[in-house]
Amino acid sequence: MKILVPVKRVVDYNVKVRVKADGSGVETQGVKMSMNPFDEIAVEEAVRLKEKGIATEIVAVSLGLANCAETIRTALAMGADRGILVETDVELQPLAVAKLLRAIVQKEQPGLVVMGKQAIDDDMNATGQMLAALLGWAQGTFASKVVIDGSKAVVTREVDGGLETVEIHLPAIVTTDLRLNEPRYASLPNIMKARKKPIETMKPADLGVDPAPRLTTVSVAEPPKRQAGVKLKSVAELVAKLKLEAKVI
Amino acid sequence: MTVLVLLDHEGSVIKQPSRSAVAAAMKLGEVHALVAGTNPEAAAAAAAIAGVAKVIVAGDVAYDHAMAEPLAALLVALAPGYTHLLAGSTAIGKNVMPRAAALLDVQPISDVAAVIDADTFIRPIYAGNALATVRSSDAIKVITVRAASFDPAPSEGGHAPIEAAAAVAIPSLSRFVSAELSKSERPELTAARVVISGGRGMQNGENFKLLDPIADLLGAAVGASRAAVDAGFVPNDYQVGQTGKIVAPDLYVAIGISGAIQHLAGMKDSKVIVAINKDEEAPIFQVADYGLVADLFTALPELADELARP
Ligand SMILES: Cc1cc2nc3c(=O)[nH]c(=O)nc-3n(C[C@H](O)[C@H](O)[C@H](O)COP(=O)(O)OP(=O)(O)OC[C@H]3O[C@@H](n4cnc5c(N)ncnc54)[C@H](O)[C@@H]3O)c2cc1C
Ligand SMILES: Nc1ncnc2c1ncn2[C@@H]1O[C@H](COP(=O)(O)O)[C@@H](O)[C@H]1O
Numbered sequence: 001m002k003i004l005v006p007v008k009r010v011v012d013y014n015v016k017v018r019v020k021a022d023g024s025g026v027e028t029q030g031v032k033m034s035m036n037p038f039d040e041i042a043v044e045e046a047v048r049l050k051e052k053g054i055a056t057e058i059v060a061v062s063l064g065l066a067n068c069a070e071t072i073r074t075a076l077a078m079g080a081d082r083g084i085l086v087e088t089d090v091e092l093q094p095l096a097v098a099k100l101l102r103a104i105v106q107k108e109q110p111g112l113v114v115m116g117k118q119a120i121d122d123d124m125n126a127t128g129q130m131l132a133a134l135l136g137w138a139q140g141t142f143a144s145k146v147v148i149d150g151s152k153a154v155v156t157r158e159v160d161g162g163l164e165t166v167e168i169h170l171p172a173i174v175t176t177d178l179r180l181n182e183p184r185y186a187s188l189p190n191i192m193k194a195r196k197k198p199i200e201t202m203k204p205a206d207l208g209v210d211p212a213p214r215l216t217t218v219s220v221a222e223p224p225k226r227q228a229g230v231k232l233k234s235v236a237e238l239v240a241k242l243k244l245e246a247k248v249i
Numbered sequence: 250m251t252v253l254v255l256l257d258h259e260g261s262v263i264k265q266p267s268r269s270a271v272a273a274a275m276k277l278g279e280v281h282a283l284v285a286g287t288n289p290e291a292a293a294a295a296a297a298i299a300g301v302a303k304v305i306v307a308g309d310v311a312y313d314h315a316m317a318e319p320l321a322a323l324l325v326a327l328a329p330g331y332t333h334l335l336a337g338s339t340a341i342g343k344n345v346m347p348r349a350a351a352l353l354d355v356q357p358i359s360d361v362a363a364v365i366d367a368d369t370f371i372r373p374i375y376a377g378n379a380l381a382t383v384r385s386s387d388a389i390k391v392i393t394v395r396a397a398s399f400d401p402a403p404s405e406g407g408h409a410p411i412e413a414a415a416a417v418a419i420p421s422l423s424r425f426v427s428a429e430l431s432k433s434e435r436p437e438l439t440a441a442r443v444v445i446s447g448g449r450g451m452q453n454g455e456n457f458k459l460l461d462p463i464a465d466l467l468g469a470a471v472g473a474s475r476a477a478v479d480a481g482f483v484p485n486d487y488q489v490g491q492t493g494k495i496v497a498p499d500l501y502v503a504i505g506i507s508g509a510i511q512h513l514a515g516m517k518d519s520k521v522i523v524a525i526n527k528d529e530e531a532p533i534f535q536v537a538d539y540g541l542v543a544d545l546f547t548a549l550p551e552l553a554d555e556l557a558r559p
Contacts, residue, residue, distance in 0.1 A: 016510065017375045026379050038492075094347065095356040118492060123374055124359045125343050129317065130351035138422035139317055141344050144485065154426065158485045159340035160439075160494070161430040166316065168423045178475065178492060179485060214356035218369065218382040226517060229538035231529070235551040238523065238541055246521045246538065248500040249443070249467060249556070 001111035001148075001170075003046040003055045005080060006101055007039040007062050009071040010121040023219040035071045038116025040078070040183040041176040045146060046114050047079035048181065054148050057081050059108060063092055063100055069199055076194035077186030083199035088211055090204070093122075096211035098130035103207035105135060110171065112153070117142050117175040128175035138168035142177045250278030250367060253305075253327060255320070255336040255345065258284060258291035265440040266337030268298060268401035270394040274335050275300045275402065276364040282409070283327065285312035285320055292411045299406035307414040314425035315341045319417075321348035326417040328353055328389055332367065338393040338495070339439075350391035357391040358383060360495075362398040376491040376514035396439055397497035397518055431484045433471075438489065441470035443500045444516070446489055449476035450505020450526065450545055457483055459546075460504065462553040472496065474506045490515035505545045508533025525549075 011017055011026070012034040018027045035043075049055040060075035062068035063086040072083035086100050105113065118125040132139035140146070140155030144163065147154040148170075157164045158177045186194070204211045232238050242249045252274040257264035274280045282295045285307040295304045305327065311319045324334055324345070334349060336342030338360045350357035362380070363371040369384045370392070438444060445460050445467070457471070464471050472494070473487040489496055491514035501519035506512060508524070508531055516522070517536055524537035527544050534540040541548060 011375070013511070017378045019379050026375060093356050095351065095354070098351055120491070121375055123372075123376065123491070124347075124357070126347035126350070126357050126359055129344060129347035130357075132317075133321060133348040133351035136420075136422075139344070139348065140423075141317070142340065157340075159428075160437075160486060161428070162484055162486045163429045164314075165426040165428070166423055167426050172422075177485075179479060214387050215358065215383040215385055218384055220374075220379050220381050223373070223377060223380050223517075226522075226536045228535045229522075229540065231534070231540045231542060235541065235543075235548055235555050238539055239552070239555045241539055242500070242521070242523070246500075248521045 001055050002057045004110040004113045005042050005046050005060050006115045007060050007071050007075050008036040008119050009033050009068045010036045013037055013120055019220055019222045025220050035074050036116050036119050038176050041180050042114040042116055043075045043078045044181045044183040063097055072199055073194050076197045077191045082197055085199055085201045087201055088204050090211045091213050093213045094124050094126040094130055097127050098134050099209045100207055101131050102134045114174045117177055128173050132173040138172045140168045141175045143174050144177050144179045146174055250332040252277045252333040253281050253283055253331045255283045256295055257339050257341050258288055261290040261294050263294050265401050266339045266396035269396035269399040270335045270337045271298055271300055271402040272399040273364055273394045277333050296409040296411055297405055297407050299403040301407045301409045304409050304411045305414050311419040316423050317344045317348050318420045318422045320345045322420055323417050324349040325352045333390045335392045337396050342393045346391050346393050355387040355391050359393050360395045361392050362395045376510050397495050431486055436470045438470045438472050438494050438496055441498055443467045443469035444472050444496050444498045445469045445502040446472035447477055447504045448474040448506030454482040459549040466556040474512050503533050506533055507531050
């Protein structure tokens, strides 16, 4: 079974993002970029399925600016076999990403697509569900466990009240939650090997997709800042403050 | 404009995030509520919500576990009558709404925190470090609503008529197997007036019991940081944060939590924040109204005693 893993290049999760002074977006110039953490988990899951002999090939796909190739290289160093870069400077929103990925899925015919539940930049939590819809496939979202069982996958999902298990027909989409696995670090020899793995580059037009955004960003603003309050000396003082000053208990 | 809101329901209860979605929908137009599944009590509960003008019931067992494939197909069948489709940003809303949106060729708008007008919404991005105002050019808007940002519509006061939805073909792609839900007598995290959360500083699951007497006295829900969940101290549904639950209670108490941005994203809209941490440099103190630099193992028993005092 071939597995497709979409990997997004995002501002690293440790960076404290700043809103641009003109309110047009957040500062990404000169900021550390990394693979979306949920996508690292997706790559790891695919690699483990390959190590178990269930997957035969892993294709990592990234969509965006030319430097998304670096994110694909990271996936290749973790164990993906080859990459596809869909290069565009158009702002990509989940609907466009899902349409581009559908076109790639139709060409590549994977048995499973494993992707992140959420990109930590746009926080949309949408693309996997949308790709599943466009393909008419089942979806196993927010997965904390995936078992491939012949023509089905049994997926344990993190839901509001705890965990839920569903069975989905393959081919299907799985989106990863934080506790699915712990991604490996790429070893130096594997980073070297990854340089030789192939990355195919294409444009949205090659896939017959118009990637134009449907949402216009009118403005981006800083959220209201919270002021640091007071440090108290004792538990008794804390309880007194909560009762008499804040009046919340 | 008429708005359809997909409700999360359990027995005779319409979940609070769904009532927040109703509140958001009321800013857009006439509100119809969709109850899917065979729950016999849910339709009447939906009809009683103040602000709901009509309840639509799709009483097929195929919807009983809120699986995304059948529910999205149902929403798509109902969509032509509506300008907006809404749901709370719950596990169900997040799973179903983007799927419905794609089938309608629409870009969904996730986790809306404010409604500006029929096309324009504010939503947090980058773990709440920025607020984006976005305008949709789609003919129909598909939206999940950040529950913490809208006071829920009251569960009493409405008298909406109840109507049955026409049957829709059920896709057979997926099957519900089982649920392993954590049982608790405490209020739900996203609905509680007080939340007390523990972090890695709690050291193990057993120590979370130190929070119990305090939660009992305050009627609080118990939450946790990701670190505490990953370490197995508590189940996954306790997680507060960017990728867990978003809460905005009157009082949030963070115990042994450092205050990473991903955690702050889930609680920084709380009215009053208290932090207890032994490290006075912990970033949680930058957002806390009241901070106590202390070892939690001495502070928690003291806090329980102090609160128990008449
Ligand atoms: C993609 C992604 C998503 C994430 N999503 C979330 C999320 O939704 N929610 C979330 O919480 N995190 C999330 N995180 C993780 C986040 O970055 C932090 O790692 C996590 O919040 C840290 O948890 P913590 O504060 O409990 O642990 P730590 O950072 O280890 O802090 C423990 C604190 O306990 C204090 N302490 C220790 N012992 C005591 C004692 N005896 N008495 C008093 N204080 C004590 C320490 O001083 C320290 O400040 C996410 C990370 C990533 C990469
Ligand atoms: N530009 C992109 N390139 C590759 N994968 C993407 C891209 N955008 C979204 N994805 C995938 O979709 C997931 C969810 O993203 P989102 O719906 O934006 O929160 C991510 O974790 C990725 O797996």
